[in-house]
Amino acid sequence: MSKVRTRFAPSPTGYMHIGNLRTALYEYLIAKHDGGDFILRIEDTDQEREVEGAVDIIYDVLEKTGLKYDEGPDKPGDCGPYIQSERLPMYKKYADELVDLGGAHYCFCSEEDIQKQRDLAAEHGEAFKFMDPCHAISKEDARARIANGEKYVVRQTIPSYGTTSFDDEVYGHIEVENSILDENVLLKSDGYPTYNFANVIDDHHMHITHVVRGNEYLSSTPKYNLIYNAYGWEIPTYVHVPPVMKDEQHKLSKRNGDASFQDLLAKGYLAEAILNYIALLGWSPEDEQEIFTLKELEERFTAERINKSPAIFDINKLTWMNGMYIRNLSVEEFNKKAMPYYTQAIKRDIDHMYLSKTIQARVETLVDILEAVDFLDEAHAFDASLYQNKKMKTTPENSLEALRWVLEKVEACEEYTEEVLHDVFMNLAVEKEVKNGRVMYPARVALSNKARTPGGAVEIAVLLGKEETVARLKQAIADLEAALA
């Protein structure tokens, strides 16, 4: 058996949507599972949709996700060029050959005429099937007209009888009657091929063994097979994957404002977590493992375990998984990833590593950091009700008392370290014969004026430093006195 080769063939439209990325992942995994090659091919045959810089985005995403390709535009192999617009002469040559083989014909009908017929049929509520009058033109006449400079397209010729069938790795045996297949344009009048044609030509010449694509191609696959057969080429293994949905009836798409890969990164999700999550959108392993490195996925992934039905993208589960990835980072790695957010949200000079240690298990996305640390530069506005806590048995009154105890001890601290502060609070509780919470809870609130903080009283006091801690305790005492007066 020949070496497995798959390809990721995006058209450069400016962003990487999740469904697309998942297809790339599956293609990568199918190839790597068998030690095969993963190829990147740019499908830029639609000049009107061309977006500047879009190819760079594709490179960037593949780089960030670690989906390394063996051949591509910037990594030449034996089957280049890897950008379709650079392969034009080849398509022309094969189109002419396909005409000779009887798999296609030249067509001189204008787009407008066909559209008119289509509209007419729609008005009458009839199904439209284009019956190309150009079938009647002989090859010789057609070529003479072309030589004369007449505009033309090459259109696929489809037999009006018989059926075409194929076996898909995911969907199984599929059979379609030729008579319902449309005769699509293969080579446009601008000399560019359509997807329907370029795909077949390139997949064959790039020795692609497994064609992985969205299941919207399921019903047109027979048309491609007709082309393969006309040339006498081997038909690749097909792996059609179900769509990734936003909800039961809508596909995930940028047009609906749904998140793209880049959007998710910007929202503080890690590339590894995103990749891991989308692997599970339509595929499942044999056991119950859910967290996988790319390497592990390479080992475990098989097309047979791809699900047939659409998968709904669940941001909740991604968020959970992202939290898992964040917690699995070493503190150093986390600190590094958190730094841009720290510098954005914190002006005060603090011990970043210490902050990272206390915050790492408390955020699920990097962006969560912003909200978590927003009290460090300046405490939130005073709110007496925060001191009322049933479980901690605190009230504004007894909190005021506790804060006075704390202030006294903290001011007296010679050394100001986590250990010392920890002892201060613990000893205080023992000395005053109250539960820890009676003194630590008010202190935490006094230092932040937030109900939730990353870390408890001790951690926050360490982060803030002695001077600021004392200042905030004093302020809180003053605020409480005023509120209770």
Next chain:
RNA sequence: GGCUCGUUGGUGAAGCGGCUUAACACAGCGCCCUUUCACGGCGUCAUUCACGGGUUCGAAUCCCGUACGAGUCACCA
């Protein structure tokens, strides 16, 4: 409308004729741990697999039909 595909809990899903009075995970809910929150731990959450028939001793699993949903029918991919 024709054709193709799909339908297991709020979500991702396992299940491939008896081991299933349907795994696992997320979310939810409750409890424990705890100086808050989180982490972690524990428990709970589908008498039922869209619906209706059929085959079978036995069906979520096989067959037929219905409903619903999606895709496709471009000189877009």
